[in-house]
Amino acid sequence: EAGVAQSPRYKIIEKRQSVAFWCNPISGHATLYWYQQILGQGPKLLIQFQNNGVVDDSQLPKDRFSAERLKGVDSTLKIQPAKLEDSAVYLCASSGLKQGRDYGYTFGSGTRLTVV
Amino acid sequence: GNSVTQMEGPVTLSEEAFLTINCTYTATGYPSLFWYVQYPGEGLQLLLKATKADDKGSNKGFEATYRKETTSFHLEKGSVQVSDSAVYFCALRYQAGTALIFGKGTTLSVSS
Numbered sequence: 572e573a574g575v576a577q578s579p580r581y582k583i584i585e586k587r588q589s590v591a592f593w594c595n596p597i598s599g600h601a602t603l604y605w606y607q608q609i610l611g612q613g614p615k616l617l618i619q620f621q622n623n624g625v626v627d628d629s630q631l632p633k634d635r636f637s638a639e640r641l642k643g644v645d646s647t648l649k650i651q652p653a654k655l656e657d658s659a660v661y662l663c664a665s666s667g668l669k670q671g672r673d674y675g676y677t678f679g680s681g682t683r684l685t686v687v
Numbered sequence: 688g689n690s691v692t693q694m695e696g697p698v699t700l701s702e703e704a705f706l707t708i709n710c711t712y713t714a715t716g717y718p719s720l721f722w723y724v725q726y727p728g729e730g731l732q733l734l735l736k737a738t739k740a741d742d743k744g745s746n747k748g749f750e751a752t753y754r755k756e757t758t759s760f761h762l763e764k765g766s767v768q769v770s771d772s773a774v775y776f777c778a779l780r781y782q783a784g785t786a787l788i789f790g791k792g793t794t795l796s797v798s799s
Contacts, residue, residue: 602784604786604787611791611792612791612792613691613776613778613789613790613791613792614731614776614787614789615789616786616787616788619785619786621784626784627785627786662730662731664731664787673783675733675736676733676787678730678731678732679730680729680730681730
């Protein structure tokens with residue numbers, strides 16, 4: 572079974588530029604998460620989708636971050652404009668049930684963003 | 688609110704030493720508890736989990752017991768190897784369908 576795919580793996584941008592990250596979850600997983608992991612810290616939830624609806628975006632800085640999950644499959648996270656403190660690894664994860672069994676969370680390899 | 692507190696690292700051990708990484712949590716109700724591991728250059732991988740009080744999760748020689756009376760889920764291994772060098776994250780899920788809440792992570796370095 573294919574894992575959670577993320578792209579790009581690395582991105583370097585200047586502050587005030589915009590950037591977008593893409594995530595393709597495990598096939599059939601209804602729930603998709605975006606996390607921000609700053610160096611030396613644990614992942615922090617930015618947004619959670621259930622199918623194509625937002626379940627929790629309470630920690631998403633909505634003045635500069637946006638995310639969508641069209642058709643309940645792939646998702647895109649955007650930052651515009653970027654700040655230096657946005658330098659982090661952005662992790663995508665998915666979870667779901669299959670025939671009533673909880674298969675837990677699967678994480679992608681992440682996108683490492685450096686803002687200079 | 689719900690949160691996880693892990694012992695500060697880094698933890699430096701010699702091969703075959705005993706490992707304990709402390710984890711305590713604050714949560715309403717009865718959360719599920721997890722340990723994830725992140726090897727250098729790799730993504731987060733589930734190491735073990737426990738879904739109710741007194742459950743013991745185990746995998747690859749690592750163990751952790753869900754202690755509701757002390758709100759703890761300490762990770763232990765009897766004899767560490769160099770290949771165990773990684774960052775370990777304790778996490779909780781306070782109810783089904785919600786996101787994981789992570790601790791800050793503990794870096795383990797094992798030397799031969």
